[in-house]
Amino acid sequence: MTAPGEPAPARTAAPRDARPAGSRVLFTGEQIRAAVERLAHEIRAAYGGEELTLVIVLHGGLVFAADLMRRLDMPLRVGVVLASSYRGTATRPGDLDIHVPPSLDLAGRHVLLLDDILDTGRTLARLTDEIRARGSRSVRIVTLLDKPGRRAVPLQADFTGFTIPDVFVVGYGLDWNERCRNLPEIVALGGPEA
Numbered sequence: 001m002t003a004p005g006e007p008a009p010a011r012t013a014a015p016r017d018a019r020p021a022g023s024r025v026l027f028t029g030e031q032i033r034a035a036v037e038r039l040a041h042e043i044r045a046a047y048g049g050e051e052l053t054l055v056i057v058l059h060g061g062l063v064f065a066a067d068l069m070r071r072l073d074m075p076l077r078v079g080v081v082l083a084s085s086y087r088g089t090a091t092r093p094g095d096l097d098i099h100v101p102p103s104l105d106l107a108g109r110h111v112l113l114l115d116d117i118l119d120t121g122r123t124l125a126r127l128t129d130e131i132r133a134r135g136s137r138s139v140r141i142v143t144l145l146d147k148p149g150r151r152a153v154p155l156q157a158d159f160t161g162f163t164i165p166d167v168f169v170v171g172y173g174l175d176w177n178e179r180c181r182n183l184p185e186i187v188a189l190g191g192p193e194a
């Protein structure tokens with residue numbers, strides 16, 4: 001805040017360093033919006049007017065969830081779980097760390113588990129087991145991205161935005177060392193052409 005009479009701080013252009021050097025855009029904000037709209041349509045068709053419990057995998061699912069949930073018009077409950085499999089600057093999965101809050105009420109619920117990306121499948125397989133063990137009525141999975149070539153456990157999403165090759169992507173919630181989640185587009189940091 002600026003005190004009355006004090007000059008306002010000089011306005012500088014927004015920093016443009018959020019997008020890592022050398023990265024290339026895979027999906028623009030506009031393409032993502034269209035995919036989210038299509039997914040919302042598929043989800044509405046699959047559940048009808050049934051109440052849904054959207055379980056967001058943090059932190060990666062945050063941006064996607066915020067956009068998707070506003071396009072769903074059935075009664076909706078929202079919960080969050082924590083999962084992390086990438087550590088430090090590594091771009092390969094390390095140990096899996098998951099936390100499902102004991103207070104998250106899943107018994108008898110239709111659960112839609114939402115994450116940014118389905119990669120090896122380990123995170124969502126573990127979370128699906130945990131949610132079922134809590135007595136959910138059904139569990140389905142929605143991810144914005146899918147890398148089927150990297151699957152280590154047999155798992156498929158019920159709703160998928162985009163299928164991509166084995167490239168490391170950031171933006172729209174996906175991080176690189178906790179950065180870049182704020183990018184409005186999805187960019188690839190090297191690897192084969194999409």
Ligand code: 5GP
Binds near residue numbers: 060085093119124168
């Ligand atoms: P999985 O357990 O399926 O191997 O990994 C899922 C998690 O790994 C995702 O929720 C995401 O956090 C992370 N992940 C997998 N691939 C990528 C990627 O290309 N970029 C980023 N930023 N995270 C990824």
Ligand code: MG
Binds near residue numbers: 115
């Ligand atoms: Mg994640």
